[in-house]
Amino acid sequence: xxxxxxxxxxxxxxxxxxxxxxxxxxxxxxxxxxxxxxxxxxxxxxxxxxxxxxxxxxxxxxxxxxxxxxxxxxxxxxxxxxxxxxxxxxxxxxxxxxxxxxxxxxxxxxxxxxxxxxxxxxxxxxxxxxxxxxxxxxxxxxxxxxxxxxxxxxxxxxxxxxxxxxxxxxxxxxxxxxxxxxxxxxxxxxxxxxxxxxxxxxxxxxxxxxxxxxxxxxxxxxxxxxxxxxxxxxxxxxxxxxxxxxxxxxxxxxxxxxxxxxxxxxxxxxxxxxxxxxxxxxxxxxxxxxxxxxxxxxxxxxxxxxxxxxxxxxxxxxxxxxxxxxxxxxxxxxxxxxxxxxxxxxxxxxxxxxxxxxxxxxxxxxxxxxxxxxxxxxxxxxxxxxxxxxxxxxxxxxxxxxxxxxxxxxxxxxxxxxxxxxxxxxxxxxxxxxxxxxxxxxxxxxxxxxxxxxxxxxxxxxxxxxxxxxxxxxxxxxxxxxxxxxxxxxxxxxxxxxxxxxxxxxxxxx
Numbered sequence: 393x394x395x396x397x398x399x400x401x402x403x404x405x406x407x408x409x410x411x412x413x414x415x416x417x418x419x420x421x422x423x424x425x426x427x428x429x430x431x432x433x434x435x436x437x438x439x440x441x442x443x444x445x446x447x448x449x450x451x452x453x454x455x456x457x458x459x460x461x462x463x464x465x466x467x468x469x470x471x472x473x474x475x476x477x478x479x480x481x482x483x484x485x486x487x488x489x490x491x492x493x494x495x496x497x498x499x500x501x502x503x504x505x506x507x508x509x510x511x512x513x514x515x516x517x518x519x520x521x522x523x524x525x526x527x528x529x530x531x532x533x534x535x536x537x538x539x540x541x542x543x544x545x546x547x548x549x550x551x552x553x554x555x556x557x558x559x560x561x562x563x564x565x566x567x568x569x570x571x572x573x574x575x576x577x578x579x580x581x582x583x584x585x586x587x588x589x590x591x592x593x594x595x596x597x598x599x600x601x602x603x604x605x606x607x608x609x610x611x612x613x614x615x616x617x618x619x620x621x622x623x624x625x626x627x628x629x630x631x632x633x634x635x636x637x638x639x640x641x642x643x644x645x646x647x648x649x650x651x652x653x654x655x656x657x658x659x660x661x662x663x664x665x666x667x668x669x670x671x672x673x674x675x676x677x678x679x680x681x682x683x684x685x686x687x688x689x690x691x692x693x694x695x696x697x698x699x700x701x702x703x704x705x706x707x708x709x710x711x712x713x714x715x716x717x718x719x720x721x722x723x724x725x726x727x728x729x730x731x732x733x734x735x736x737x738x739x740x741x742x743x744x745x746x747x748x749x750x751x752x753x754x755x756x757x758x759x760x761x762x763x764x765x766x767x768x769x770x771x772x773x774x775x776x777x778x779x780x781x782x783x784x785x786x787x788x789x790x791x792x793x794x795x796x797x798x799x800x801x802x803x804x805x806x807x808x809x810x811x812x813x814x815x816x817x818x819x820x821x822x823x824x825x826x827x828x829x830x831x832x833x834x835x836x837x838x839x840x841x842x843x844x845x846x847x848x849x850x851x852x853x854x855x856x857x858x859x860x861x862x863x864x865x866x867x868x869x870x871x872x873x874x875x876x877x878x879x880x881x882x883x884x885x886x887x888x889x890x891x892x893x894x895x896x897x898x899x900x901x902x
Contacts, residue, residue: 481596485519488532488548489596495552501560502887503597508565509555511593512574515586521548533578561797563788569640569677569761587638587663587677628652635662639677642711642759647680649710650699650757659683661754673758678713681754687747693718699755713897716756719743727899760897774814774900775861777844778803778878783902787890800843800881801891801902807848807876809867813858814842814880814895822850828879829871832864843881846873 481489489510496506513519516534523546525534531545533555544550555577559565562576571587580586628648630636636644639662647660661681664674673679682699686692700717703710707724714723719734721741726732734741734750742749781803790797817836825831828845832852835841848868858864869876882894892902 481519481592486596488513488519488521489593490600491548492532492552493597493600495549496556499553499556499560500886501556503601504570505556505559505565506597507590507593508559508570508573509552510596511570511586511589512555512578514589514592515574515580516578521546561788561790569638571638572676590638633660635660635680638663639680640759640761642761643678643680643757646703646710646712646757646759650680650682650703653702654682654695654699656685657682658685671758673713678761679756679758681756683754687753696755703755703757708898710757711759711761711897713758713760715758716741716751718752719750724897724899725901760893773860774895774898775812776895776900776902777812777814777880778805778809778867779812780809781805781878784877787888787892799888800845800879802877802879803867803902804875804877805867807866807868809876809878810863811844811847811865811867811878813860813862813864815840816859817842817857819852819854819856819858819864822852822854825871827872829873830865830868831871834858834864841881841883841886843879843883845879845881846870846877848876 492509492513493506496502496509499505510519513532517525517532519532521532522534523530525531528537529535530542531551532548533545533551535545535551535554539545539554540550544554558577559573562573565573565576569587570590570593571584574580574586575583578586628645629652631648631651633647633651636647639647643662647662651657651660660683661674662679663677674681684692684696684699687696696717700715700722703712703715704722706712712724714721714725716722716734719741720731721734721739722731723729732739734743741751744750747753782805783802784804785798785802787799787801788797813834815834815836817834819832820835820841821831821833823831825845828843830845830847830850832844832847832850833841834844844865846868847865847870849866850864851866852858852864867876867878873879880891882889882891884894895902
């Protein structure tokens with residue numbers, strides 16, 4: 393255990409002790425441990441959950457200035473085991489969490505991957521590097537022999553890397569709920585068990601990243617705001633409702649903001665099977681249903697329409713994929729068509745006499761997962777980078793063509809085909825990019841970068857300001873490629889996201 397972690401354990405333990413007697417016991421235990429052997433764990437590393445609860449009123453008052461989000465009701469323990477809370481992690485567990493977080497960062501996977509990894513380890517081993525388990529399962533993630541040697545699986549750094557390598561192969565994992573992503577890797581007999589650890593994992597990650605002194609207001613705010621999602625997106629205070637459990641950041645934000653604006657709403661649908669599902673958005677935590685009181689009345693219908701229109705108007709800030717209300721649908725893929733009636737072959741929603749199935753008694757809002765606020769409001773609608781093309785490789789595909797898995801979207805077109813900037817921005821890189829061949833990187837608004845690879849010719853230079861649709865190069869076959877095409881990457885905060893979904897949610901379908 394490193395000295396900083398030990399200091400953190402001592403300070404937070406002392407801060408949360410509620411009486412002199414308890415403080416004396418803790419101090420005595422620590423001193424005894426130090427005298428016995430310096431390498432022993434100094435005592436429980438207590439996160440800031442308990443303190444954050446005592447500050448919930450203060451935090452809610454600040455919700456319009458930074459949007460704090462405190463803990464919410466968790467899901468039931470589907471395995472029958474006691475839930476590991478963020479408030480009783482030991483220093484050893486925190487040390488393992490730091491290792492998981494560090495490996496995630498070293499692999500450029502971002503904080504969401506770290507949350508998924510820590511939540512998984514909390515469920516599988518209680519964040520302990522166990523030398524045993526069910527049959528041949530061992531280590532933080534209880535990986536079986538097929539994952540690697542015993543030495544690899546019981547090494548926290550190596551086992552974490554094995555976990556994240558498997559996560560990277562899951563197509564669209566960035567858009568999944570924590571539980572769904574963990575289950576896709578682990579294939580557990582208890583797929584719902586991971587959700588209950590999301591808050592604890594998010595709190596650990598937020599505290600690690602904040603580098604705040606334990607027990608301070610800054611540390612409390614960091615842990616309490618862990619579920620707020622992208623900082624640039626609109627944030628609203630927690631509802632205190634059990635329906636929050638297991639929702640992805642986008643869905644959580646939608647729920648909280650709907651409740652804040654329309655406090656008369658008392659019932660919402662979240663995780664679970666819902667009537668007339670056409671996808672897995674509810675099961676995966678990427679949808680909410682806002683139940684409309686007196687929906688048959690003029691007042692009810694007007695309220696539902698107001699909420700539905702608000703969701704569409706704020707689609708980028710909220711990460712909205714589609715909305716259904718009163719047998720009508722709005723879809724990001726077909727945004728230019730506006731609201732469409734749920735009838736005929738061009739609408740995959742119900743318009744019959746069942747009011748719930750036809751969404752007459754509730755507004756259904758589906759989201760992408762964790763995309764809200766990823767693009768500044770003033771960047772405008774993007775354009776496709778190539779006019780005539782065939783999509784030949786999609787985001788997340790894995791094969792011998794790539795060192796890992798595919799991180800972009802490939803637009804196949806003849807050599808020399810013009811390439812256009814998808815969004816306005818500033819050119820920050822042009823030159824040889826190794827496997828990318830001739831590569832251009834453009835810094836767009838909202839922490840977004842767009843990369844254009846394999847070009848036969850580059851028509852811009854570093855420092856140039858480009859507009860959406862401006863010619864920046866030509867399609868080629870330079871670098872690691874089997875034929876001429878444009879490899880387009882969209883990166884948010886340094887992490888690649890699916891360009892297909894990224895463009896679609898902004899009204900442009902490749």
